[in-house]
Amino acid sequence: MNGVFKSLEDEAFFVTYVTNHFQKAPAAAIQDFPCHHTIDEARVVFAHGEYAQNIKQYAVLLDSENPDHYKRAGAMLHALYKSDIVTGIEFDASQWGTMEQVESGEILGLSYGDSQQMIRFPIFYDAFHNEMLAFDLSYRLCWSYEPKPREYDFGYLYNVCHYLKKNRDLTVDSLSMLFRSLMH
Numbered sequence: 001m002n003g004v005f006k007s008l009e010d011e012a013f014f015v016t017y018v019t020n021h022f023q024k025a026p027a028a029a030i031q032d033f034p035c036h037h038t039i040d041e042a043r044v045v046f047a048h049g050e051y052a053q054n055i056k057q058y059a060v061l062l063d064s065e066n067p068d069h070y071k072r073a074g075a076m077l078h079a080l081y082k083s084d085i086v087t088g089i090e091f092d093a094s095q096w097g098t099m100e101q102v103e104s105g106e107i108l109g110l111s112y113g114d115s116q117q118m119i120r121f122p123i124f125y126d127a128f129h130n131e132m133l134a135f136d137l138s139y140r141l142c143w144s145y146e147p148k149p150r151e152y153d154f155g156y157l158y159n160v161c162h163y164l165k166k167n168r169d170l171t172v173d174s175l176s177m178l179f180r181s182l183m184h
Helices: 011-023 041-061 069-083 099-104 112-143 154-166 172-183
Strands: 035-039 086-091
Touching: 011 035, 011 041, 011 112, 035 041, 035 112, 041 069, 041 172, 069 112, 069 172, 086 112, 099 112, 112 154, 112 172
Parallel strands: none
Antiparallel strands: 035 086
């Protein structure tokens, strides 16, 4: 497998690529409340070691030096979700105030329904930022090798993030199957 997956085997490329992805909060999270991440570079380096080990394991067990993109995406997700790369997240206030003020409904001129819609994704992101960023990066990598990639909706993303957060002992194979089933 050539392309970006092959490049990710190089530690320097991996660290730069993953760090760049994890530094950027998704637009839906920061639409009203800009946020800043604290990234632990040692955890990114650790994630590279885990990714490389996962690929080596596939190479030995499958007698293949070149696992497919589902296995590589699963190996990537496994390495990233285990590493918890973002160690801190801080939201700035919006034009309406802080997330807490908007959530409590104490802002005049903002309906309850609008306030709840405004904070829905930032609250989700605050709870699942590492899982979401890990899945999103792994999905995008897998997606780039698909002739007709499948999209996912917020419900699917929520379920995957919840699954990753609650199950810290998932195998690389189960995560690879996640991508294979999503894309087919």
